[in-house]
Amino acid sequence: MKVFKFLISLLITVGLVYVLDNSLVVKGNRLPPLGRFLDPFHGFWQNIESKDARVPEQPDIPGLKGKVTIVFDSLMIPHIFAENDEDLYLAQGYVTAMHRLWQMEIQTHAAAGRVSEIVGEVALDNDRANRRLGMVYGAEKALAGMMKNPTTKMMVEKYTEGVNAYIASLNDKTLPFEYKLLDYKPEPWKPLKCALLLKNMAKTLCMGDKDMEMTNTLKLYGKDVVELLYPDREPIGDPIVDHANAWKFKPITFDSISRSVPEEYINVKKIPPSDPTAGSNNWAVSGSKTASGSPILCGDPHLNLSLPSIWYIVQLHAPGTNAMGASLPGSPAIIIGYTDSVAWSVTNAQRDLVDWFAIEFENDKKDKYMFDGKWTETKKVIEEIHVRGKDIVYDTVIYTHWGPITYDEDFHGENNLVQHAFRWMAHDESEELMTFYKLNRAKNHNDYTDALHHYATPPQNFVFASASGDIAMRVQGKFPVRRVYEGKFILDGSKSTNGWQAYIPNEQNIQYKNPERGFVSSANQYPVDATYPYYITASNFEAYRNRRINTVLNGLTGITIEDMMKLQNDNYNLKAAESLPIFLSHLDSTHLTPQQARAFQILKDWNYINDKDSEGASYYEAWWDVLMPLIWDELDKNKTALTRPTTFNTIRLIKEKPDLVFFDIQGTPEKEMAGDVLRKAFALSVEDIEKWKQERKAKLATTASTEKPNDGARWSVYKDSYIGHLLRLEPLNVRVLTGGNHDIVNAHSKTNGPSWRMIVSLEKSGAKGWGVYPGGQSGNPGSTYYSNMVPAWSTGKYYSLGFFQKLEDAGSEKITTLQLNPATK
Numbered sequence: 001m002k003v004f005k006f007l008i009s010l011l012i013t014v015g016l017v018y019v020l021d022n023s024l025v026v027k028g029n030r031l032p033p034l035g036r037f038l039d040p041f042h043g044f045w046q047n048i049e050s051k052d053a054r055v056p057e058q059p060d061i062p063g064l065k066g067k068v069t070i071v072f073d074s075l076m077i078p079h080i081f082a083e084n085d086e087d088l089y090l091a092q093g094y095v096t097a098m099h100r101l102w103q104m105e106i107q108t109h110a111a112a113g114r115v116s117e118i119v120g121e122v123a124l125d126n127d128r129a130n131r132r133l134g135m136v137y138g139a140e141k142a143l144a145g146m147m148k149n150p151t152t153k154m155m156v157e158k159y160t161e162g163v164n165a166y167i168a169s170l171n172d173k174t175l176p177f178e179y180k181l182l183d184y185k186p187e188p189w190k191p192l193k194c195a196l197l198l199k200n201m202a203k204t205l206c207m208g209d210k211d212m213e214m215t216n217t218l219k220l221y222g223k224d225v226v227e228l229l230y231p232d233r234e235p236i237g238d239p240i241v242d243h244a245n246a247w248k249f250k251p252i253t254f255d256s257i258s259r260s261v262p263e264e265y266i267n268v269k270k271i272p273p274s275d276p277t278a279g280s281n282n283w284a285v286s287g288s289k290t291a292s293g294s295p296i297l298c299g300d301p302h303l304n305l306s307l308p309s310i311w312y313i314v315q316l317h318a319p320g321t322n323a324m325g326a327s328l329p330g331s332p333a334i335i336i337g338y339t340d341s342v343a344w345s346v347t348n349a350q351r352d353l354v355d356w357f358a359i360e361f362e363n364d365k366k367d368k369y370m371f372d373g374k375w376t377e378t379k380k381v382i383e384e385i386h387v388r389g390k391d392i393v394y395d396t397v398i399y400t401h402w403g404p405i406t407y408d409e410d411f412h413g414e415n416n417l418v419q420h421a422f423r424w425m426a427h428d429e430s431e432e433l434m435t436f437y438k439l440n441r442a443k444n445h446n447d448y449t450d451a452l453h454h455y456a457t458p459p460q461n462f463v464f465a466s467a468s469g470d471i472a473m474r475v476q477g478k479f480p481v482r483r484v485y486e487g488k489f490i491l492d493g494s495k496s497t498n499g500w501q502a503y504i505p506n507e508q509n510i511q512y513k514n515p516e517r518g519f520v521s522s523a524n525q526y527p528v529d530a531t532y533p534y535y536i537t538a539s540n541f542e543a544y545r546n547r548r549i550n551t552v553l554n555g556l557t558g559i560t561i562e563d564m565m566k567l568q569n570d571n572y573n574l575k576a577a578e579s580l581p582i583f584l585s586h587l588d589s590t591h592l593t594p595q596q597a598r599a600f601q602i603l604k605d606w607n608y609i610n611d612k613d614s615e616g617a618s619y620y621e622a623w624w625d626v627l628m629p630l631i632w633d634e635l636d637k638n639k640t641a642l643t644r645p646t647t648f649n650t651i652r653l654i655k656e657k658p659d660l661v662f663f664d665i666q667g668t669p670e671k672e673m674a675g676d677v678l679r680k681a682f683a684l685s686v687e688d689i690e691k692w693k694q695e696r697k698a699k700l701a702t703t704a705s706t707e708k709p710n711d712g713a714r715w716s717v718y719k720d721s722y723i724g725h726l727l728r729l730e731p732l733n734v735r736v737l738t739g740g741n742h743d744i745v746n747a748h749s750k751t752n753g754p755s756w757r758m759i760v761s762l763e764k765s766g767a768k769g770w771g772v773y774p775g776g777q778s779g780n781p782g783s784t785y786y787s788n789m790v791p792a793w794s795t796g797k798y799y800s801l802g803f804f805q806k807l808e809d810a811g812s813e814k815i816t817t818l819q820l821n822p823a824t825k
Contacts, residue, residue, distance in 0.1 A: 059169060063090055063161040064822040070095055071810040071817050073802050076777035076785040078818075079315040081807045086158050088318040089332045091820055093162025096312055097189075100329040100779040101166065102178040103308040105186055106726060108193040108330060111135045111200040116387040118182055124387060129271045131383045132397050132406045135203065138427040139195040145429040146195065152433040156191040159332040163189035177780055178727065197330035198433075202426035204274045204303065206458035206477075208540060209354035212266045212420070213643040215490040219265060220640070228653075229645045229662075232488075232538045233526060236648060238547050240461055240522040241473060241510045244529045251533040252502050257483040257491075265640040266420070266490070269412040274304070279542055279747060280347035281568070281754075283521035283549060284465040284472075286514065291558045294763040295465040298564050299336055299345025300754040302747045305723045307734060307787060309775030310755045311336075315803065316440060323440040324769060324803045326756045329779075333436035336758060338767045340805075341443040342466045343760035347522045349459035349475050352537040353425035355486075355500075357402045357493030361417045366398055366405075370494045376401070402493055403427055421493055423500075425478055430456035445470045445513065452476045453506050461522035467762040473520035474511035475527050479504045479534075487537040504534055519553045521546065523745075543648035544574045544743045561770065564759050569796035570745040576620050577608040579651045583623065586675040587682060599686045610746075612716035612739040619713070621741060622689050627681040633666045647743065654678070689713050715739060721750050723774050723790065725781070734787050736774070736794045757798065769801040 061068075066083040068091040073079065078095045082088035097104065109115050113131035115123035146152040167186050179185055210230075218226050282299040290296055303310055311326040316334060325337015336345050361378075362368040368375040379399040387393055398405040402421035407413030431454050438451035448464045452474055455462075459477025464470070480487075480500035491498045510528045512520070523546035527536065552567055580603060589600055599619045606616025631650060635642040645653070653660055658674035665672045665680070672680075693713065716737035725732035740746030740753070747753055756773040774793045778785035792799065802813045 058819045058821055059165075060823040061090065061094065061162070061165045061820045062823040063158070063165070064820060066822065068820040069807055069817060070820070071804075071807065071814045073810070073813045074815055075313070075789070075799060076815075077313045077315070077802070079802065079804055079810060080317060082318045085318055085321075086154060087820075088316055088321070089155050089158040090162040090165075092314065092316065092327070092332055093159035093189075094166050094820065095162075095818070096314070096327070096329050097163040097166040099777055100308055100312055101163070101186060102176045103726065103779045104163070104189075104193070104197070104330040106178070107200055108196040111139070111196040111203070113383070113385065116385055116393075118184055118388060120388045121390055124385065124393060127385055128383070128393075128395055128411055130203075131385070131395065132404055132411060133203070133207075133271065133422065134397075134399075134404045134424070134427055135196065135199050136192075137399075137404070138202075138424065139192055139199045141427060141429045142198060142432075143192050143195040145431045146191070146433060149431050149434055151437055152431055155332040155433055155437065156194045159194065160189050160191050177782060181727075194331050194433075197328060199426055201328065202458040204458075205348045205460075206351070206353050206426065207424065208273050208350075209352055209356070209487075210538075210643050211354070211356045211488065211490050212268065212270070212641045214488050216265050216640040216642055218489060220642075229649065230538055231649070232536070233530070234541070234543065234646065234648055235652070236526075236543055236547075238525060238550055239529055240475060240525060240527045240546075241512050242529045243510075243512050244531050247532055249505075249508050251508065252481045252504070254481065254483055254501055257486045257498065263418075264416075267414055267640055268407040268420075270641055271406070271412070279524040279545065279742075281521075281523045281545060281549060281745060281747075282345040282347050282461065282463040283519055283553060284343075284463050285519040285553060285556075285559055285564075286471050287469055289518045289553075289557055289559050290761075291560050292761060292763065294467070294761055295469060295471055296559060296561065296564055297338075297343040297345060297463060297465040297471075297760045297762065298568060298758070299347075299463065300568050300757045301336065301346065301348075302753055303755040304752050305755060305774050307723055307725045307732065307775055307781075308779030309773055309777075311773055312777065313771065313773075313801075317804070321441045322803075322805065324767075324801060325758065326771075326773075331433070333433060334440050335436055336756065337440075338760045338762075338769055338803075339440065339442055340767060341468070341762075342439075342448060342464065343762055343767060343769075344439055344442075344448065344462055344464050345758060346460040346462055348524055349461050349477055349527065350524050350539045350541055351459045351475075351477060351479060351527075352487050352539045353457060353459065353477070353479075355402075355423040355491055356420045357400075357423060357491050357498070359400055359402075359405065359419055359421050359493045361419070364415075364417065369400055371401055372494070372496050400493065401496070402499065420490065425457045425480075428456065428478070430478070432456060444468060445472060448472065449474075461524075461527070463520060463522065465760070465762050467764050467767065470514060471520050472511065472513040473522060475509055475522075476506075476511075477509075479509070482535045482537060484535050486535070508534075517554065521549050521553060523549055540646070542743075543646070545745050545747065548572055548574045548745055561759055561761060565770070565796065565798055567745065568754070568757050568759070569740075571610045571739040573608045573610050573617070573620070573741070573744055575647065575651075575743045576606075576617075579654075580606070580608070580620060582651075582655060583678055583682075586678045593686075595690055596683065596686050599682075599689070610715055610739045610741050610744055612714065612737055614715045614739070615713050617715035617739070617741070618689065618718040619685070621715075622685040622718075623682055626685045626688065627678065630665060630677055630681050630684075631663060634662065637666065689718070692718065719750060721748060721753075723787070724751065732781050734790055736790060738794045754793075757793070759798065766805070767803065769803055770798040771801050772798045 068082045068087050071079045080091045113127035116127045280301040284297040287293045287295050312329045314327050315324045323334045323339050325334040327334050360370045362375050381397045383395040385393040400421045402423040405419050406422045409415035434454040435451045455476050456478035462474050462476050464472040481502045524542040525546035526541045602615050603619050610617040632644045654674045663674045663677050722733045722735045738748050740748035742749045758771045760769045772793045774790050776785040776788045
């Protein structure tokens with residue numbers, strides 16, 4: 001009996017030791033080794049930081065040539081003062097890793113299709129997707145371009161040295177929280193990871209295309225319906241550059257490309273694109289319109305909001321450079337910011353730089369495909385995916401002249417002898433880092449132009465302003481010279497002549513300087529007037545934010561910084577102003593339920609402003625969210641890949657073609673018209689809000705929340721916005737109550753919004769900047785600086801950015817200093 005009790009005790013003890021020292025998987029979720037995770041001396045407790053910055057004490061860094069001093073201000077923004085460029089980028093890598101190492105690594109693992117190594121098979125499909133999109137393939141080409149240029153080679157190599165110097169300093173106690181939670185350790189940083197980060201941004205900003213969907217629509221409905229629902233250019237003005245009849249260059253031209261309807265529909269489960277409502281705003285006003293007489297530049301890129309934050313604010317100071325602004329953790333230089341003399345910001349150009357080519361294989365072995373009249377060998381790449389806790393997964397990806405075959409019988413597709421190769425501009429060699437190296441040192445418009453000559457992808461609308469008084473806008477990227485319909489439909493991959501034959505010369509890209517109206521602006525709208533001689537494939541061009549911005553800027557004189565802050569936070573809903581009166585005209589107010597009658601009155605009295613306390617905003621957005629899928633139900637439910645028309649075109653069709661066949665709701669015996677669909681959508685949206693009210697009331701009754709339920713539907717509460725941790729763990733998220741929404745200048749929707757608001761006054765006495773973003777400088781959830789800027793950001797407030805000309809200028813603004821010293825042998 002004693003032996004039996006001893007064995008039971010022994011088994012329990014061994015079990016506890018195992019649980020405390022090993023990670024477990026429970027319902028698909030990996031739990032950390034509890035013993036190590038809870039260890040008071042090395043576990044997560046050690047990641048709880050005081051308000052005072054915790055920085056190493058004068059570490060010795062291999063590779064440094066001289067001393068580097070880093071001053072941290074009250075926002076934990078590092079101001080790096082180095083004696084040369086090499087030390088500057090090494091220090092940037094070191095200090096960024098000090099605050100954001102886990103974020104840097106998880107994002108580059110995701111881009112490379114390696115998250116399964118860390119979290120197991122839950123990430124396998126995403127990993128396969130990124131490998132089949134050729135993310136590493138593109139990153140390797142980008143790195144080759146960087147390494148050919150001595151300057152960018154230096155940048156990535158020194159940045160890599162800095163990151164690895166910080167990694168080498170870590171131990172179990174100082175390891176970032178997420179490594180402890182996921183039970184793994186960082187690997188050495190490599191220059192390829194810098195390239196992967198840039199490809200990850202390209203995936204977010206320029207991987208949107210509709211080639212397969214348009215091809216299916218053409219076969220299903222014909223040419224006339226395609227041109228009605230998806231026009232290349234919607235009937236709306238206010239392009240980014242309106243330079244009618246002023247294009248004086250001779251464009252490159254080719255013979256038109258043939259368009260053919262495919263033999264069969266394309267049935268693939270496409271990899272979800274980035275949020276289609278993502279966008280950005282930027283503008284610059286000349287001194288003739290400002291109270292100070294100096295140009296003012298404003299920018300707020302809209303991205304999926306996350307914690308740790310997308311951006312990391314930094315000042316880079318060395319002989320020949322003094323720049324301040326937003327950097328991307330994992331990449332050297334400042335991406336959006338200003339120098340002593342100039343400022344710049346970017347919005348996504350929305351240009352289509354993806355083509356799909358139909359590939360005919362010789363047989364089901366797919367060793368050869370038809371290309372220029374002969375069977376040409378494919379290249380088969382075997383992807384080896386390590387899956388934590390499971391066997392290695394092998395995935396064979398076929399590469400052609402055009403690029404990888406993303407979808408096949410083994411991944412989201414069908415087993416056909418005709419499949420489709422993915423051609424993406426971001427697979428090409430490029431040197432974008434050189435653009436930012438030069439912008440970080442720019443002094444005038446010529447420097448800005450020279451810098452942009454190096455920029456290829458993702459294409460961006462670069463706004464510019466200088467202390468000398470110039471303002472400018474340039475739509476910059478590497479753009480193929482497209483023939484009409486090229487890039488709108490699937491192309492025949494058997495002929496090399498169907499590919500990109502030439503690229504628009506940089507000097508012929510869309511641009512202008514110092515327009516008569518006194519400002520330049522972009523908000524992802526159609527880029528140019530109708531006289532521009534190059535064909536632009538239809539994409540997700542924006543139709544509302546840009547017109548609201550231009551209307552306000554046109555009406556302003558004596559512009560102040562406060563005016564620009566107000567405009568960046570503007571909640572006026574132009575889409576609602578143009579559509580709601582039409583929607584309401586189709587309702588019969590005498591035949592409404594009490595709840596519908598109340599909603600009708602709220603909407604009728606609404607001022608079209610999506611402020612956080614607005615009920616009208618909630619009812620309008622709920623109505624719209626029901627309306628779109630109800631109108632385009634036949635597109636959503638069809639088994640083939642199809643896409644909805646744009647918001648603007650949908651409203652236009654409601655007004656101009658109310659008897660359009662697509663307004664007929666599928667599955668009902670009646671033949672509905674636009675008014676019928678509007679009424680049905682209104683009734684359903686009111687039901688949705690009433691259901692939401694009841695669910696919220698019940699939830700509040702069962703939680704410890706101090707919030708009291710009421711009978712209303714305040715927009716900020718109904719929108720339910722939050723900023724999510726990259727691990728998608730609820731306790732690490734931050735919920736925010738704000739106004740705005742997509743299609744509004746303050747484009748804060750549920751999870752997407754202004755990721756960095758920046759305003760710069762280019763004064764001759766020196767540039768002055770203001771900024772804020774929804775997060776904090778630290779990536780550590782246990783730090784005061786993890787989300788400390790969220791309250792200011794959510795209420796439209798800004799911080800004055802310290803921009804020091806010399807180290808001594810930091811004065812009272814510094815809270816701590818870190819000195820990096822060359823390692824002694």
